[in-house]
Amino acid sequence: MEADLNLEHILPARRSLVLLKDKQRISAIYEDRWVNHPQVALLRATARALYEMPPRIQAQCMLISGRAGMGKTSLLKKIELDLEVIRKRNAEACSCIAFSLAPDPTLNSFEDTIGEALGVPIGKIRNGLVSQAFCRLAHLRNLRLLLIDELHNLLNVGRIDQRKNLAFLRALSSPPMSLSIIAFGVDDAVHAIKSDAQLERRFQIYDLPPWKQNDSFRAFLTSYEGTLPLRYPSELWQQEKVNFLLSATDGMTDNVVKCITRGAAWAILDGKERIDLACLEKAIDIPPYHHRFDDEE
Ligand SMILES: Nc1ncnc2c1ncn2[C@@H]1O[C@H](COP(=O)(O)OP(=O)(O)O)[C@@H](O)[C@H]1O
Ligand SMILES: [Mg+2]
Structure with a gap:
């Protein structure tokens, strides 16, 4: 199935992560990494x-x-x-x-x-x-x-x-x-x-001011998305996602990263494989829980 996937939304060096099991993908999502902007x-x-x-x-x-x-x-x-x-x-x-x-x-x-x-x-x-x-x-x-x-x-x-x-x-x-x-x-x-x-x-x-609606923030979101091992593009730069992220995080990088990474974990757990607005909303309130893993291995 992986052969049919278009993974151009992921950085070449991170593409192989998509093939890992869900639990390992979620661990990879939570690992700290540098994203340039x-x-x-x-x-x-x-x-x-x-x-x-x-x-x-x-x-x-x-x-x-x-x-x-x-x-x-x-x-x-x-x-x-x-x-x-x-x-x-x-x-x-x-x-x-x-x-x-x-x-x-x-x-x-x-x-x-x-x-x-x-x-x-x-x-x-x-x-x-x-x-x-x-x-x-x-x-x-x-x-x-x-x-x-x-x-x-x-x-x-x-x-x-x-x-x-x-x-x-x-x-x-x-x-x-x-x-x-x-x-x-x-x-x-x-x-x-x-x-x-x-x-x-x-x-x-x-x-280093808080994030605002600008190309710099959209560039950061696009680069961050490039590190996430999800099967489909999330297009975090879309206006409604940018609006949500800015209002929910006060434009603080730490909060933005937490929201995106939790949102990505929810995208895997819910089987969506892309971070939609619902994943981001859920990420603010509920840290992703792993009950689905109990019977996985
Ligand atoms: N350029 C970046 N790329 C990826 N994550 C970042 C970046 N800058 C900050 N973060 C995230 O934000 C969190 C807080 O950043 P940190 O450098 O500790 O902030 P400060 O020192 O200003 O309090 C980090 O743990 C990391 O997850
Ligand atoms: Mg510090």
């Missing part, structure tokens, strides 16, 4: 450009802000992979480290987090100056860039610690380190950076 493609390209830029006296930095569930951590991980690909290609490769800021980052815990990411303690910061040991290590490893998640946590400490943390960020992005920083956080992260004139000049701020 124009907005994140642009941010990934900007991050690559920063990484490959010759070192500067004052490093250029990016802050990517967006509400919880918009896809910041997923994007950070994807950028980390992109930079790893560049590193492997070049003989004189530079390197980067990625870490998430602790929920209440005093300067000590900030230093420890970087030490953990590097695998070596970095020594103490004194009077806003980073230790010589850290400078030497960064130089030896050709460290060029830091990826920092949850930057808004900078503000979760008292005023004095906040000032020390901001001074540390300034020191990291100034000579002799001159590291580029790509940071991610909710709106508070923007306030933190804007509260410091030097950092504000160094950081270019980008927004």
Whole structure:
């Protein structure tokens, strides 16, 4: 039967998943995966450009802000992979480290987090100056860039610690380190950076806004559909589905992905093999349950 199916709605690399049993197809649907779309493609390209830029006296930095569930951590991980690909290609490769800021980052815990990411303690910061040991290590490893998640946590400490943390960020992005920083956080992260004139000049701020009715959202839905092992096209970009998804999810990526993946599971369980509006409506209220599997094997 599969020979008669037209699977052009599925990415070539994912087509063979359609042949799996229902239970395995549903597992594949729920696996986390990266789906590209124009907005994140642009941010990934900007991050690559920063990484490959010759070192500067004052490093250029990016802050990517967006509400919880918009896809910041997923994007950070994807950028980390992109930079790893560049590193492997070049003989004189530079390197980067990625870490998430602790929920209440005093300067000590900030230093420890970087030490953990590097695998070596970095020594103490004194009077806003980073230790010589850290400078030497960064130089030896050709460290060029830091990826920092949850930057808004900078503000979760008292005023004095906040000032020390901001001074540390300034020191990291100034000579002799001159590291580029790509940071991610909710709106508070923007306030933190804007509260410091030097950092504000160094950081270019980008927004990951909630999804709206536009080509970018339709492109994301089409690409996402391309990863789902359903036998027939769902055409998630259709107006009524776009309207439903936007109103049911507040335009948050996390919610959109949950609704589509649950909808896809319902499409299999109900034997429809395409996500219609009823599958999406059901997905909002009822997580797909697997009673049908009891007698399957
Ligand atoms: N580009 C993407 N492709 C596929 N799924 C994504 C993408 N971005 C976000 N998601 C989904 O949204 C969920 C929340 O994303 P996350 O990166 O944790 O958001 P944030 O860090 O902004 O809170 C992820 O677990 C993933 O399922
Ligand atoms: Mg996150």
